[in-house]
Amino acid sequence: MTNNTELDLNQIRNDFPILHQEVKGKPLVYLDNAATTQKPKAVINAVSSYYETINSNVHRGAHTLSDLATRDFENARVSVQGYLNAETPEQIIWTRGTTEALNLVAHSYARAFLKAGDEIIVSGLEHHSNIVPWQITCEVTGAQLKVIPVLDNGELDMDAYGNLLSDKTKLVSVAHVSNALGTINPVKAIIDQAHDAGAVVCIDGAQAVPHWAIDVQSLDCDFYAFSGHKLFGPTGIGALYGKQELLDKMIPYQAGGEMIEKVSFSGTTYNQIPYKFEAGTPNIGGAIGLAAAVDYLMQLPREALELHEQALMTYANQKAADFEGIRLVGTAKEKTGAFSFLIDGAHPHDVGTLLDQQGIAVRTGHHCAMPIMDQFCIPGTVRASFAFYNTLEEIDQLFAGLEKAKMLLL
Amino acid sequence: MSESINPFGTSITHEDLLEDLEFFDSWEDRYRYIIDLGKKLPDMPEAYKTDENFVHGCQSQVWIHGELNNTDNCLDLLVETDAHIVRGLAAMVMAAYNHQSPQTILDFDIDAYFEQTQLIQHLSPTRGNGLKSMVKKIQDLAAKHTH
Numbered sequence: 001m002t003n004n005t006e007l008d009l010n011q012i013r014n015d016f017p018i019l020h021q022e023v024k025g026k027p028l029v030y031l032d033n034a035a036t037t038q039k040p041k042a043v044i045n046a047v048s049s050y051y052e053t054i055n056s057n058v059h060r061g062a063h064t065l066s067d068l069a070t071r072d073f074e075n076a077r078v079s080v081q082g083y084l085n086a087e088t089p090e091q092i093i094w095t096r097g098t099t100e101a102l103n104l105v106a107h108s109y110a111r112a113f114l115k116a117g118d119e120i121i122v123s124g125l126e127h128h129s130n131i132v133p134w135q136i137t138c139e140v141t142g143a144q145l146k147v148i149p150v151l152d153n154g155e156l157d158m159d160a161y162g163n164l165l166s167d168k169t170k171l172v173s174v175a176h177v178s179n180a181l182g183t184i185n186p187v188k189a190i191i192d193q194a195h196d197a198g199a200v201v202c203i204d205g206a207q208a209v210p211h212w213a214i215d216v217q218s219l220d221c222d223f224y225a226f227s228g229h230k231l232f233g234p235t236g237i238g239a240l241y242g243k244q245e246l247l248d249k250m251i252p253y254q255a256g257g258e259m260i261e262k263v264s265f266s267g268t269t270y271n272q273i274p275y276k277f278e279a280g281t282p283n284i285g286g287a288i289g290l291a292a293a294v295d296y297l298m299q300l301p302r303e304a305l306e307l308h309e310q311a312l313m314t315y316a317n318q319k320a321a322d323f324e325g326i327r328l329v330g331t332a333k334e335k336t337g338a339f340s341f342l343i344d345g346a347h348p349h350d351v352g353t354l355l356d357q358q359g360i361a362v363r364t365g366h367h368c369a370m371p372i373m374d375q376f377c378i379p380g381t382v383r384a385s386f387a388f389y390n391t392l393e394e395i396d397q398l399f400a401g402l403e404k405a406k407m408l409l410l
Numbered sequence: 411m412s413e414s415i416n417p418f419g420t421s422i423t424h425e426d427l428l429e430d431l432e433f434f435d436s437w438e439d440r441y442r443y444i445i446d447l448g449k450k451l452p453d454m455p456e457a458y459k460t461d462e463n464f465v466h467g468c469q470s471q472v473w474i475h476g477e478l479n480n481t482d483n484c485l486d487l488l489v490e491t492d493a494h495i496v497r498g499l500a501a502m503v504m505a506a507y508n509h510q511s512p513q514t515i516l517d518f519d520i521d522a523y524f525e526q527t528q529l530i531q532h533l534s535p536t537r538g539n540g541l542k543s544m545v546k547k548i549q550d551l552a553a554k555h556t557h
Contacts, residue, residue: 024437347493349469354495357437365469380469408442409494 007304013389015040015296026359029394029401034179034338034385035363037210037232039293046292047234050285058284059258059275073284076291077274083294084224085215086241093247093277094287097238098206099129101225102173104240104277105202106133108250109223110171116142118170121199123148123156123185125178125372130204134173143170150372154181154330158189165197172201176208180369180383181330182313182338184208191221200246206230210387211336212306213297216241228286232387233293237286240277247273254279305388309336312386312395319399325406329381340367340381343402346409348382354405355382360398415452416488418501419508422450424523427505431527440528441495448497451504454490465547468540470496476551484509485552489544499532499541507548515552520545 013019016038021028030038050072056065058073074089081089095101110120120134124147138145146164149157156174165172172194177184191201202223205214209226216224223246227238242250252259252270256279261269270276316339320326325344343351352364365380366373373380384398427447434440458475465472470493479486487508489500506523507515524530532541 347470347496350493350495354441357441379471404438408438408445 007301007308009308009389009391012300013391015042016389017041017044019389023359023361024357029358029360029397031384031386031390031394031398032361032363033210033387033390034207034230034367034383036229036235037387038389039232039234039289040296042296043233043289043292047285047289050288055285057281069284072288072291073282076287079291079294080239083209083213083298084239084241085213085217087217087244090273091241091244091247093240093242093274094282095225095238095240096236096283097227097229098204098225099227101223101238101240102129102202102204103133104253105173105223105225105242106137108253108277109200109246110134110137110143111140112251114141114143114170117168118143119146119164119166119168120144121146121148121161121164121169121172121174121194123174124150124375125154125156125181125183125369126173126175127179127204127206128368128370130173130175131371134171144168147371148174150375154178154183154332154372156183156185156190158186161190162193165193165199167198169194169197169199172199173204174201175204175206176214177205177211177336177338178330178369178372179207179338180367180372180381181332181340182207182335182385183330183332184334184336187221188219191219195220207337211309213302222246228290228293231290231293232297233290234283234286237283237290239290244273247277250277252276252279256280258282300388309386309388312390312392313339315392316384316386316395316398319395323399323402325410326402329376329378337387338383338385340383342378342381343406343409346406348380350409351382351402351405354408355398355401358397358401358404360401362398416486416504416508417450417452418504419487419506419510422505424502424505427502428523428526441498444498444502444529445494446498447501448494448499451489451497451501454488458488459490465540465543467543468496469493470540472496472500472540472544474544474547474551476548478512478555479509484511485515485548485555487548487551496540499529500544502527502529503541503544503548507552512552512555516549516556 018038054065054068056069058070077089077092080092134145148161151157176187187203194201200222203221205224205226209231222243224241229235259271259276259279261271327342329340348364352362355362363383459473463473463475470491472491475488477486491497506518
């Protein structure tokens with residue numbers, strides 16, 4: 001199989017050392033990118049170079065290494081600002097990942113400003129980390145959680161969404177892309193309608209950022225959360241973007257060093273954004289690694305890669321159409337990343353085990369999205385998830401692997 | 411259960427399985443054998459599929475029922491699951507544990523057994539098959555009957 005872009009995929013794959021190995025004596029086929037992506041050499045080198053040459057604490061040292069670390073750490077914020085097209089670097093808050101970013105919004109915004117009678121809207125296909133923080137918020141504030149229903153093909157019921165919105169709606173939080181089904185949600189329309197109703201909008205961007213560059217200003221979202229490790233960066237680092245006027249009025253999430261301006265026993269004043277939300281020594285190496293990932297991505301032909309990823313999804317769909325006994329879970333018109341399915345008569349976990357024997361890495365289970373699995377009355381799925389470094393040949397291998405699994409199991 | 415209806419641990423022992431598994435060179439044969447083992451497990455009566463017998467931590471649904479057989483003081487076990495490979499692995503666990511005395515169960519080196527079968531990866535707590543939880547549940551049952 002060849003494809004119609006001028007991409008040199010081999011050259012790009014060479015940037016990712018981990019891809020060139022055998023698992024169980026077979027070449028690794030890594031199709032678990034929605035769980036975490038692999039890291040290019042540029043990221044690995046940036047992290048080790050940080051620890052080898054300038055490791056020191058940021059913002060408070062009276063020495064050269066601290067100045068250098070602070071410079072790279074703050075430049076990393078500028079890189080992420082650029083990737084999201086945020087207005088200012090101060091609107092990029094470092095977090096451990098999407099989960100912490102969403103919890104920050106739930107704690108510092110929703111719990112502080114919502115009250116009994118208010119409503120929060122999420123969708124039925126959310127990851128647990130975009131459900132549970134809001135459930136806790138509702139318990140604490142007396143607000144109510146409303147859920148946008150999901151259609152059988154995995155798309156959101158936008159008519160129902162329109163009906164849920166009212167002057168009671170204070171916050172809408174939805175995924176840009178579903179981790180379990182791959183559905184690309186119409187977030188621009190969701191945001192605009194929520195704003196018309198006077199609500200603030202938070203977008204869980206964990207599954208969107210690896211596939212295209214995000215423009216938070218054109219989306220006009222109020223918050224945008226993502227994880228570095230799903231963006232070819234290190235684990236333990238992510239970011240929250242927020243609109244300045246919201247971040248300014250929010251209370252700190254965690255307290256300690258760095259987040260204060262002045263501490264005394266008669267009263268403490270908080271630092272400015274972003275530091276008000278970054279108590280304690282941050283993940284400096286992680287931030288620098290994430291910036292290296294963003295810089296790496298920016299020099300790739302992103303549009304060609306996006307087309308390539310679409311070609312992967314199209315090809316997987318074509319292969320599935322000819323594969324007896326496969327049932328796709330989530331057939332939205334707009335999809336990226338996740339390709340979720342079941343094999344008739346075979347448990348997803350068994351399928352995953354037999355694919356693993358063939359060097360093919362997928363995820364099986366409920367993908368931390370139990371409500372949508374319950375809606376479809378299934379315990380889970382097999383999920384192959386693609387990144388730009390995957391090849392059409394790897395999709396051939398996936399289906400050959402499935403054929404073998406079917407032969408053994410059925 | 412006056413008599414164990416489960417052939418594993420009685421007519422099919424864990425030594426038998428180890429002997430059989432030695433013959434296989436390919437992973438396909440190994441897994442085909444495990445899947446076939448699962449087919450020899452007796453079905454569990456619906457009445458035993460209780461919350462108490464449910465094994466948590468598995469992607470598949472797994473129940474284990476155990477009763478002390480008063481005639482010979484052995485623990486008679488039944489297991490049920492909806493996934494073929496997990497069912498086969500459960501049969502291997504049964505070959506070691508079913509119809510054994512509680513003390514024999516507690517003394518049995520399950521890690522060494524799975525090491526010999528080259529299936530030790532499945533005992534890792536991070537795998538979604540819940541084999542580790544299954545073993546723990548049986549060991550807890552055995553411990554309850556040694557006091």
